[in-house]
Amino acid sequence: MFMLENHLNAEQANFQSALVAACDAMGVNVFLAGGAMRDMLGGFPIRDLDFVVETHGIKLAKELIKSTGATLLSVDEIRKSAELQLPGGSTVQVAMAKNEKYLKSGGKPHVTPGSIHEDLRCRDFTINSIALSLGKASRGLLMDPTNGLADLDRRELRTVHSYALYDQPIRLWRMIRFKVRLGFAVEERTAGQYANAREAGLERHIPPRALFDQLRMIAQEVNSPEIIRALEEEKLLGQVSPALTGPKLNQQGFAKLMKARQLVPFGLDFKVNDFTLLMHLLTEKLSPKERSAMMKAIAATRAEADGPQKLAARARKLESALKSARLQKPSQVHAVCGGESGEVVLFLMMHTTQRIVADRIRNYLQKYLIAAAEVTDKDIEAEGLKPGTPKFTKRKAEAVAKRLDRRQPKPTPPPTPELAQVVTANSRRLI
Numbered sequence: 001m002f003m004l005e006n007h008l009n010a011e012q013a014n015f016q017s018a019l020v021a022a023c024d025a026m027g028v029n030v031f032l033a034g035g036a037m038r039d040m041l042g043g044f045p046i047r048d049l050d051f052v053v054e055t056h057g058i059k060l061a062k063e064l065i066k067s068t069g070a071t072l073l074s075v076d077e078i079r080k081s082a083e084l085q086l087p088g089g090s091t092v093q094v095a096m097a098k099n100e101k102y103l104k105s106g107g108k109p110h111v112t113p114g115s116i117h118e119d120l121r122c123r124d125f126t127i128n129s130i131a132l133s134l135g136k137a138s139r140g141l142l143m144d145p146t147n148g149l150a151d152l153d154r155r156e157l158r159t160v161h162s163y164a165l166y167d168q169p170i171r172l173w174r175m176i177r178f179k180v181r182l183g184f185a186v187e188e189r190t191a192g193q194y195a196n197a198r199e200a201g202l203e204r205h206i207p208p209r210a211l212f213d214q215l216r217m218i219a220q221e222v223n224s225p226e227i228i229r230a231l232e233e234e235k236l237l238g239q240v241s242p243a244l245t246g247p248k249l250n251q252q253g254f255a256k257l258m259k260a261r262q263l264v265p266f267g268l269d270f271k272v273n274d275f276t277l278l279m280h281l282l283t284e285k286l287s288p289k290e291r292s293a294m295m296k297a298i299a300a301t302r303a304e305a306d307g308p309q310k311l312a313a314r315a316r317k318l319e320s321a322l323k324s325a326r327l328q329k330p331s332q333v334h335a336v337c338g339g340e341s342g343e344v345v346l347f348l349m350m351h352t353t354q355r356i357v358a359d360r361i362r363n364y365l366q367k368y369l370i371a372a373a374e375v376t377d378k379d380i381e382a383e384g385l386k387p388g389t390p391k392f393t394k395r396k397a398e399a400v401a402k403r404l405d406r407r408q409p410k411p412t413p414p415p416t417p418e419l420a421q422v423v424t425a426n427s428r429r430l431i
Contacts, residue, residue: 001140004032004132007039007046011088015068016134019051019094022064024136028055031097031116031143033131034123041130042152042182047220049092052119052131058082061094078111089271098122102167106205109167117145124171125178126151126158151187158187165193169202170210176234177218180227203239208299211240215298219278222261225254228282241286241294248285256350257281263349263365264342268373270365272342273307280308280347314340315348322348322357330368331401337364372400 008016016032023030034050053060058075061082065072070084070092081095099114100122114122120129126148133141146160157178165171175194179186186194197203218227228249231237237244257277264270283291295305321327321336337345337360349361375396377387385392 001132003040009088009090011086012046012049012090012092015064015070015086015092016049016051018064018068019053019060020134022060023053023055023134026055028053029097029116029133029135029138030054031131031133031135033116033120034093034128037130037132038127038148038152041149042127044182048090051092051094052097052116053094054097054113054116056080057094057096064094078108080111088269100167102163105166105202106169106207116143120145121160123160124164124168124174126160127178127184129160155182155184156187157182157184157190159190159193162193165197166202168210169197169206170214172197172203173206173211173214173231173236176230176236177214177221177227180223180230181221203236206239208297212298212300212304215240215278215282216275219274224274224278225251225258228254240282240297241290243286243290243294244282250281250285253281253284253350257346260346260349263362264346265366265370268369270342270369272346274343276307276311276343277346279304280311283308311344311347312351314344315351318344318348319352319354319357322360323354327360329401330363330371330404333360333364334368334372334400334404337361337368368404371404375399375403 005013020030031052032049033052036046036049038044039046057080058077061084062072064070065084068084069087073083073085073091075082076095079095079098079100081093084092084094086092097114097116097119099112099118100109102109116131116133120131120143123129126146128148129144129146130148131143133139133143151158157175159165159171165175172194175186175190178184218224221227228237229251232245232249264272283294286294318336318340322333327333327336345361345364349358349365352358352361377396380392380396380399381387383395385395
């Protein structure tokens with residue numbers, strides 16, 4: 001529990017407290033499981049929270065939307081689970097503890113309510129099958145029925161059961177993603193199961209929307225170019241588009257994205273739609289026909305397909321504003337860049353040929369964002385203004401502008417050789 005408290009940010013901790021309080025009031029058990037437990041125990045930052053409740057997950061999640069400020073992203077009526085997004089960008093899944101059985105590979109499962117142990121034994125890999133009880137009666141109890149802790153220690157990927165890859169073929173993609181992201185080896189028996197699944201062509205049974213979801217998860221990974229390259233080497237990327245190979249894989253574009261991402265300060269409020277950037281890079285070198293076929297293969301909606309194509313136009317507009325000679329103050333550059341989404345700022349940094357534009361974006365990311373973060377909501381509240389009101393927003397913007405435009409003290413110049421000799425002579429005389 002101490003480890004968990006030190007891994008969650010304030011927003012995640014508030015949601016967890018609200019969920020636990022609601023479950024305690026209902027008298028139902030609640031657990032933290034899946035990737036959150038894997039990342040916490042493995043020493044990685046917690047990005048997404050995966051809660052398992054022994055009740056209807058969708059109803060409970062909807063009840064927490066108002067009190068936590070979360071927004072509903074999607075629901076799974078079969079598994080009685082809901083995915084939410086917190087205001088800061090973190091995602092949360094609230095799912096019913098269940099037991100799943102598959103009649104055919106890649107088909108819809110037969111789902112029945114179950115215990116947390118049954119739920120954990122239906123998952124993909126042992127490192128994702130660890131849970132922590134958050135309920136009043138057993139708070140802090142660690143459950144590891146498949147010995148995932150040992151596999152974390154060995155840095156090894158092992159399936160929970162022999163049919164894990166056959167039940168859900170999308171786990172072929174997940175295995176490659178975890179292997180590259182975590183730097184883990186694949187256990188010998190699991191490697192054999194993977195080889196048999198590929199020989200049977202199970203990747204052909206992956207639902208289109210499952211491919212979409214995996215691309216969305218890959219986009220959030222720090223080493224997404226390496227994952228894409230590994231999928232191409234495994235000949236799995238062809239499920240998205242057979243054209244994504246060789247020069248059309250756009251390795252140069254991915255390298256530019258990695259450099260641009262390194263400029264973003266860690267832990268600051270800089271929201272980026274990573275999926276839009278990834279989809280732009282994947283489709284940039286494809287023909288219109290190939291691009292259309294790819295969007296159909298992942299069942300992308302019209303808005304999801306159009307988003308990457310609009311990046312260039314939005315970036316040109318931002319570039320025009322940033323190269324204006326009227327931008328004389330840091331607060332002006334901060335306002336222009338802050339008025340556009342993060343993915344557009346990074347896209348422009350990757351593609352601009354204007355030196356002044358690149359310098360201003362670099363200053364915005366590495367200096368102005370950090371300086372602006374020094375002005376907190378508490379500072380404005382101390383002036384008697386209430387958060388969320390127009391006056392509060394205006395006053396904070398003024399305080400941020402003042403902080404950014406404040407002149408930094410000039411560094412003291414080093415003493416000249418003549419002055420240094422005088423200072424030394426006087427010091428000796430005093431001694």
